Amino acid sequence: MNKLMKAVSFVMAASLVLAGCGGGNADKAGNVGGNEANPETVDYFKLPEPVEMSVIKSVGPGLKLKSGETIEDNEYTNYVFNKTNIKTKVLWDASSTDFDQKMQLAIANNEIPDAMIVDEKTFRAMAAADQLEDLTAVYKRYASPQMKDFYKSTDDKALEKATYDGKLMAIPSVAIQADAPSILWLRQDWLDKVNLKAPRTIDELKQVLHAFIEKDPDGNGQADTIGLTGNSFQLATDGGGIHDFKGIFNAFHSYPMIWIKDENGEVVYGSTTFGTKQALSAIHEMYAEGLIDKEFALRKNPDDLVLSGKAGAFFGPWWVPWALIDSLKHNPKADWKPFMIEDAKGQYNIASVPVSNFFLVVRKGYAHPEAAVVYSNMRVQAERTPDKQAMKLDPGHGLWPLLMTVDYADAATRKHDLLLDALAGKVKKEEMDGEMQLVYEQELRDRKNPRKNPDDWAAPAAYLLGAGILKLPMNVTDPVYSAMTKTMESRWANLQKMETETFYKIVLGDEPLNAFDQFVKDWKEQGGDKIVEEVKEELKK
Structure with a gap:
């Protein structure tokens, strides 16, 4: 991987909050945002009791852990446990170059972690081999309004792609369609x-x-x-x-x-x-x-x-x-x-861009499949509408136990419009979510001293310039x-x-x-x- 792409991988991991468009801060209670199929209260972000969920990890060559931290025990896994009651256990890890081969071997031997992220080919093969848990019911009950809103932005095509034989067999990624134009x-x-x-x-x-x-x-x-x-x-x-x-x-x-x-x-x-x-x-x-x-x-x-x-x-x-x-x-x-x-x-x-490229799947027989949905709710909220604790996480690590992009399909252009409205005074700063307030402030500073601070220039330029070009009429x-x-x-x-x-x-x-x-x-x-x-x-x- 060349240096620029390494930089992009780092920056985009650190800036995924900037790639979304805050879906609104839903309350935890199940009666907010609508969860009609569930009459009792459901906490979208925390399970009532601690549960363990095993995962596997691909580790990049440049990863540097802080003193006392491990891949299994670090600021990210601690954040996950404190927020969700989910204790993640790393069954094994491998270098990014060896990970896929080791994962395919583990799948072939049916030595599957409780939850893992796979590509479409692997997802369909595992579904056909009856290795996956049906998530239809737990998604309907536990998926947060924010998550459901992201999938609605794809006209539910993402959920259709994660459906096999009429059952929802995975939590799908959502590709940001802004990535399509070259x-x-x-x-x-x-x-x-x-x-x-x-x-x-x-x-x-x-x-x-x-x-x-x-x-x-x-x-x-x-x-x-x-x-x-x-x-x-x-x-x-x-x-x-x-x-x-x-x-x-x-x-x-x-x-x-x-x-x-x-x-x-x-x-x-x-x-x-x-x-x-x-x-x-x-x-x-x-x-x-x-x-x-x-x-x-x-x-x-x-x-x-x-x-x-x-x-x-x-x-x-x-x-x-x-x-x-x-x-x-x-x-x-x-x-x-x-x-x-x-x-x-x-x-x-x-x-x-294909609406979904990756799928969070759950091992058939795992006792707590709802953990995968609650984890997804939490992780997406932590990146799209982060709380103070999430903002303190070191982006240089990016050690989420499971990492997959779920966002509005038109996230970039939504951000573009919102930023323009804020700059025009149509939207007040305090009416925006935390990350958009940050981008707004960066743009104001950059306007006073253009490109003096590249970090202030980057995010506003991506949304105002890069996402702005997406407004051109295009044959798709x-x-x-x-x-x-x-x-x-x-x-x-x-x-x-x-x-x-x-x-x-x-x-x-x-x-x-x-x-x-x-x-x-x-x-x-x-x-x-x-x-x-x-x-x-x-x-x-």
Whole structure:
């Protein structure tokens, strides 16, 4: 993982309270917010008696525990117990690189913790193997009004995704749809220096990149600036990537790595469409002209180019300002602004993010399945509408026993609107929740001394600029499938390897553009056609 993404992981973990939009502080009593199916009082946030809930932990390489703390016993687990009466026990932990393999082995041996977070493929496999507890009744009884409100923002599609054979078998995540657009982040001060307007089209982007390379935008008298950054991990990710070229793909109605329906309503894999071939051609031309970092395919840390002030253009999501804090510390004059690249018809195209990517599941037979729901209520409230104790938790740890994003699907734009209303005097500061008051105060300080304190600049910029760009009218393509079919289990790794290698070779000029046609042919013959049919069958269920 490159340094910028590490920084983003840290900042976003610390700032998840800023990614939501306070769903209102519901009282603890069951008669507040409506829980019609439950006539007696239910405490959404604390069980009547202490219970133990076993979990497993993925531990990042940079984790530093405080003196006397362990992964099982720390300020986060103590907060959880004090708030919920849930004592979490760590069955085992593993490094982030080994965690998934160890987890899959444990599932295969039916050595499952009481609660765990899994991806969609694992969730459906566990549900099919009858390893999961039915959460239908405990969700209906114990889910807080705030949690239910978040799921309503998805039109309950998230709950549908967590339903198997008519039963709610997991507590699903809610993906913030703001992560869908790939935004072009540019240094406005560089645009001003080279006397150009922000680009709207691919051709205008190329003009800007030429100027960024040739006209000494940083004013140091040296030819040491580059055009567009790229990464050595993936040319186009399926959501939330930095330094990829997804924004260019989307401008050609191309949605790599995503299952979609084409203009005829047929299920297709986005990486095999004609639009993808067009996008690869455009990216290759930009690379051949020297407009893309010539070392991008090998560069492990493309963020270094941004943080050191050598690059003034890259694609990323709305929350990029949090990742630019170090850039501003290096150069407070760096004035980053977001823009979108349009297609040939002047329209903006995006693929929406799958409504749920992760699922909190409960082991079948666990005596207290309601603990998972109460825990979820507490954790989400602690991040979205935190109390004083939650605000004191060290974000550098992020040691929640279980961590999964549950928020409003349109959280970022809600925050954008709320902040604008507060700045316009339409909403009083005291009428906002604690975290929005913080962002409001940060924006006021930043307006007095622009970018002097990067920490004050980041959150307001993410919501006012990054989320503001999301207000543009966009053509949205919805993914139709995001799990794993039987043939995908055995063939997908090889198919993805072939895809990645072919795309890079085309972009770098090691293969001609028509290598794409051979890739599509090989992809279909080596399992792609069968997978397409399996996806179609899955969609009928």
